[in-house]
Amino acid sequence: MIIYGIRTGFLESLLAIFTIFVIWSVLTAVRLTLWNPLKVLRFMRKRGYSGPPLSIFKLDNSHELDLCRQRAKQAWNDRTAKSGIATLSHDLAPLLYPEFKEYQKQYGERFVYAPERGSIKIWAGNKPDVIREVWGCKTGAFGKPSSTFADELLGRNSLGLVVNLDEWARQRRVVRPHFYEGQLKDTVRRTKESALLWIRNLEEKVTQSGDSLPLDLSGDIASLVKEFSVRTIFGNDFESAQKGLEHEQKLKILVIQSGGVIHPLLRYILPTRLNREILKARKLYSVCIKQIMEGRKESVRKGNMVSYGDDMLGIILTAAETGEGQKTGSLPKWTEQDIVDQIRALFFASHDTVSSAFSWLLILLGHHTEWQERIRKELTETLGEDQISELEQLRHLNSLNMFVLETLRLYPPFPQVNREVHEDGVTLLGDPVPKGLGINFDMIHLHRLPELWGDDALEFKPERWAKGMKGACVDTAAYNPFGYGPRVCAGQTQAQAQLKVLVSLFIQHFRFQLSPSYIHLPTMSFSMVPGHGVPLVIEAITKV
Numbered sequence: 001m002i003i004y005g006i007r008t009g010f011l012e013s014l015l016a017i018f019t020i021f022v023i024w025s026v027l028t029a030v031r032l033t034l035w036n037p038l039k040v041l042r043f044m045r046k047r048g049y050s051g052p053p054l055s056i057f058k059l060d061n062s063h064e065l066d067l068c069r070q071r072a073k074q075a076w077n078d079r080t081a082k083s084g085i086a087t088l089s090h091d092l093a094p095l096l097y098p099e100f101k102e103y104q105k106q107y108g109e110r111f112v113y114a115p116e117r118g119s120i121k122i123w124a125g126n127k128p129d130v131i132r133e134v135w136g137c138k139t140g141a142f143g144k145p146s147s148t149f150a151d152e153l154l155g156r157n158s159l160g161l162v163v164n165l166d167e168w169a170r171q172r173r174v175v176r177p178h179f180y181e182g183q184l185k186d187t188v189r190r191t192k193e194s195a196l197l198w199i200r201n202l203e204e205k206v207t208q209s210g211d212s213l214p215l216d217l218s219g220d221i222a223s224l225v226k227e228f229s230v231r232t233i234f235g236n237d238f239e240s241a242q243k244g245l246e247h248e249q250k251l252k253i254l255v256i257q258s259g260g261v262i263h264p265l266l267r268y269i270l271p272t273r274l275n276r277e278i279l280k281a282r283k284l285y286s287v288c289i290k291q292i293m294e295g296r297k298e299s300v301r302k303g304n305m306v307s308y309g310d311d312m313l314g315i316i317l318t319a320a321e322t323g324e325g326q327k328t329g330s331l332p333k334w335t336e337q338d339i340v341d342q343i344r345a346l347f348f349a350s351h352d353t354v355s356s357a358f359s360w361l362l363i364l365l366g367h368h369t370e371w372q373e374r375i376r377k378e379l380t381e382t383l384g385e386d387q388i389s390e391l392e393q394l395r396h397l398n399s400l401n402m403f404v405l406e407t408l409r410l411y412p413p414f415p416q417v418n419r420e421v422h423e424d425g426v427t428l429l430g431d432p433v434p435k436g437l438g439i440n441f442d443m444i445h446l447h448r449l450p451e452l453w454g455d456d457a458l459e460f461k462p463e464r465w466a467k468g469m470k471g472a473c474v475d476t477a478a479y480n481p482f483g484y485g486p487r488v489c490a491g492q493t494q495a496q497a498q499l500k501v502l503v504s505l506f507i508q509h510f511r512f513q514l515s516p517s518y519i520h521l522p523t524m525s526f527s528m529v530p531g532h533g534v535p536l537v538i539e540a541i542t543k544v
């Protein structure tokens with residue numbers, strides 16, 4: 001039969017495909033949000049672990065966690081309003097993770113709970129033995145958690161999320177040269193170039209305004225860090241890349257707004273306005289990166305460039321073509337989309353984190369002006385009138401180094417890092433744990449434990465680092481702003497170099513204090529950020 005010129009056989013097939021799709025979606029949703037978490041929860045309950053009851057409809061504890069955090073924020077704001085900035089409290093656990101103390105009181109040292117839909121997690125305690133066992137794991141027993149939220153932003157197979165150990169090793173081998181000394185010299189140069197442009201503008205503004213100027217630098221910091229992160233990854237393709245990264249920004253906001261999705265394919269199946277916008281932003285972002293890649297390939301084909309370049313994109317393009325980084329050669333070649341995902345992940349990992357760390361450094365230097373003077377003096381003694389130009393010079397700046405270490409202890413940009421049990425038959429601290437169980441760590445507690453850091457753990461004291469890690473803390477596994485074990489941050493040396501270059505240039509050009517309008521409210525976004533900006537009162541040292 002023919003209806004409106006279409007054969008019914010075709011319509012029937014279409015209907016059948018649609019029905020299969022709907023059944024698949026429902027089954028997937030049931031498996032991910034009901035079956036798997038309940039299986040994990042049953043296992044843990046049988047082993048004697050308790051925790052807060054899950055809400056009936058969402059099967060998680062997100063609602064009560066939200067309420068608990070709102071109450072904690074209110075209490076924090078009340079306390080801060082009374083004490084002002086004269087005493088910055090670094091006791092952030094009651095503000096950021098107030099639930100842990102409550103739950104521990106009710107359910108014991110270790111408990112299980114579901115902070116978001118579809119994931120049962122254990123709070124196993126933030127002791128270094130757990131860090132060694134789980135973060136230090138070199139097998140596939142504990143791996144990166146399955147999170148559609150992160151998948152959507154970075155791509156599941158990208159460095160940072162990839163689960164397959166051979167593929168992960170290949171990706172680390174590929175990016176490693178970028179973080180070696182030779183390339184780090186370029187990092188120092190690029191960071192310095194971008195920072196000096198910014199500083200000159202700021203100097204002009206400050207000088208024109210008279211003596212000293214109160215300014216919120218949070219917007220400037222985000223743009224500056226974004227700029228040199230883009231230059232590090234895309235080199236001379238900076239202009240075109242910047243356009244694409246506007247889509248990245250939009251994508252992040254939209255994905256947060258949507259609150260995640262049970263399965264990425266549902267974005268296509270449910271064409272709501274938000275889903276369509278997410279798909280559009282992701283596509284535009286990918287298209288932009290692909291165009292830059294194509295441009296490079298074209299230049300090499302035409303002989304305008306001898307290689308794909310030594311920036312991050314160039315290194316990855318070369319590896320994709322030559323199969324570099326593969327020891328066994330048994331892995332499939334990277335597709336164009338794989339390369340796009342790698343680039344997205346590296347960009348994501350590099351800019352929010354550095355921007356957050358630089359913000360906290362300026363806030364703390366503006367508060368502890370005695371340390372600002374001490375670092376300024378050290379810079380003059382080491383460099384004279386010059387500025388940092390070599391990586392080597394950073395090694396002689398002890399006070400600056402101590403200040404950075406202490407800032408990252410109390411204000412780690414990524415305070416919470418998660419893992420998931422990926423195999424059957426795994427034990428955690430000698431106890432069997434089921435596949436699919438999430439494991440939470442947070443450095444807010446870990447970096448403040450008095451038994452590891454001493455009775456002054458809640459105080460900001462850079463001098464605790466005077467004798468290195470061993471002098472500061474009783475256990476080397478207790479300091480992890482860059483993570484721990486095989487999956488430790490690939491860019492940690494680069495990030496530390498960038499931060500030191502930024503701080504040293506800023507201190508050489510400005511004398512500054514935290515503005516009296518500053519309100520101390522560390523807030524979780526993609527990283528931990530100052531909730532009310534970075535307002536400083538700035539005075540230029542060298543007038544333009």
Ligand code: HEM
Pocket residue numbers: 159160161172346347349350351353354357412413414417418480481482483484486487488489490491492494495496
């Ligand atoms: C202050 C700045 C930074 C901080 C605090 C930081 C922190 C971290 C942490 C805690 C992890 C471990 C995550 C986990 O174990 O699940 C990580 C991983 C990673 N970071 Fe960073 N990061 C910073 C800057 C950078 C920069 C500049 C890059 C360079 C592109 C970078 C690239 C990466 C990559 C690729 C991974 C994944 C490593 C893997 O899974 O093998 N990070 N980072």
